[in-house]
Amino acid sequence: xxxxxxxxxxxxxxxxxxxxxxxxxxxxxxxxxxxxxxxxxxxxxxxxxxxxxxxxxxxxxxxxxxxxxxxxxxxxxxxxxxxxxxxxxxxxxxxxxxxxxxxxxxxxxxxxxxxxxxxxxxxxxxxxxxxxxxxxxxxxxxxxxxxxxxxxxxxxxxxxxxxxxxxxxxxxxxxxxxxxxxxxxxxxxxxxxxxxxxxxxxxxxxxxxxxxxxxxxxxxxxxxxxxxxxxxxxxxxxxxxxxxxxxxxxxxxxxxxxxxxxxxxxxxxxxxxxxxxxxxxxxxxxxxxxxxxxxxxxxxxxxxxxxxxxxxxxxxxxxxxxxxxxxxxxxxxxxxxxxxxxxxxxxxxxxxxxxxxxxxxxxxxxxxxxxxxxxxxx
Numbered sequence: 001x002x003x004x005x006x007x008x009x010x011x012x013x014x015x016x017x018x019x020x021x022x023x024x025x026x027x028x029x030x031x032x033x034x035x036x037x038x039x040x041x042x043x044x045x046x047x048x049x050x051x052x053x054x055x056x057x058x059x060x061x062x063x064x065x066x067x068x069x070x071x072x073x074x075x076x077x078x079x080x081x082x083x084x085x086x087x088x089x090x091x092x093x094x095x096x097x098x099x100x101x102x103x104x105x106x107x108x109x110x111x112x113x114x115x116x117x118x119x120x121x122x123x124x125x126x127x128x129x130x131x132x133x134x135x136x137x138x139x140x141x142x143x144x145x146x147x148x149x150x151x152x153x154x155x156x157x158x159x160x161x162x163x164x165x166x167x168x169x170x171x172x173x174x175x176x177x178x179x180x181x182x183x184x185x186x187x188x189x190x191x192x193x194x195x196x197x198x199x200x201x202x203x204x205x206x207x208x209x210x211x212x213x214x215x216x217x218x219x220x221x222x223x224x225x226x227x228x229x230x231x232x233x234x235x236x237x238x239x240x241x242x243x244x245x246x247x248x249x250x251x252x253x254x255x256x257x258x259x260x261x262x263x264x265x266x267x268x269x270x271x272x273x274x275x276x277x278x279x280x281x282x283x284x285x286x287x288x289x290x291x292x293x294x295x296x297x298x299x300x301x302x303x304x305x306x307x308x309x310x311x312x313x314x315x316x317x318x319x320x321x322x323x324x325x326x327x328x329x330x331x332x333x334x335x336x337x338x339x340x341x342x343x344x345x346x347x348x349x350x351x352x353x354x355x356x357x358x359x360x361x362x363x364x365x366x367x368x369x370x371x372x373x374x375x376x377x378x
Contacts, residue, residue: 006049008076047067048070077174095159112159121187125192126154128149225273245342257291261295264299267317275307317372
């Protein structure tokens, strides 16, 4: 049986503090889209990812040749339609998933397929609603209190017969999920029990919940932090470039109070955020002249001491460098080793991307980085 999985991945990472698509933000050393594809691939004969315009090659390099990458639209519905066009009529069932729900399990997908095989045209997962829900008018007054026993918080993946989904997307409507389009056709949509791990990652707090599923319940106390940093390239051609704990000969550096190592600085902010211990500026800002020209490695070492004093151990760090130059790949392992050494041997993941000409990094005006850090209680 031919089963396709479509994953729209056009969401922005703004609420996560990222200047890249949300699907490219890392969770435990892998991007959200890699997690989502890995969970869905075992049940699929075809996987199609709708990437944001300008990031198609980045997605292809991450996902490999077995995943079809198409250019997504402005809306989720437009992205699904673009992906549907790549599928043949031999497809039996289509599951539409969200890259922002990276931990939805293969088992959940199998249970949806089982219902489709039993004759359902549309199957979606959902969880019972714990909170009382109020319908409120434009003036802020309650107009109705629905019976919450009949309410469900809907998740993805959502499964459909190929014919049902294609017909639904002939509509000119733009729904927040594909089941909404199917409902307009008066086709019954079956709801099955979803799962807590299929949570949607929208804010930094969601990362902490996601890490609990990744690490298991044995980890009783852990914190997650996100950090970013950006610096413009210097007009001084003699200024050296320091990045990811390394010096890069032949490259013009960036301006900054310290050495301008955006990767190290983003990691510092992520660690301080996780430990609830302020931020980079409050510890090493321009009001501290002794840190003028300080190396990224020095700052990482001092932040490690702060995290240690707060009662935590660094469990994992992931950083993504955004910029046209330098090429990170040839020195990736060196960068990992340098950053890990500064952090006392903690596991470190380093990746790099460009913005395909978009923004100040795409225009070659500077570098930025986004980092996530996981720390656990001693």
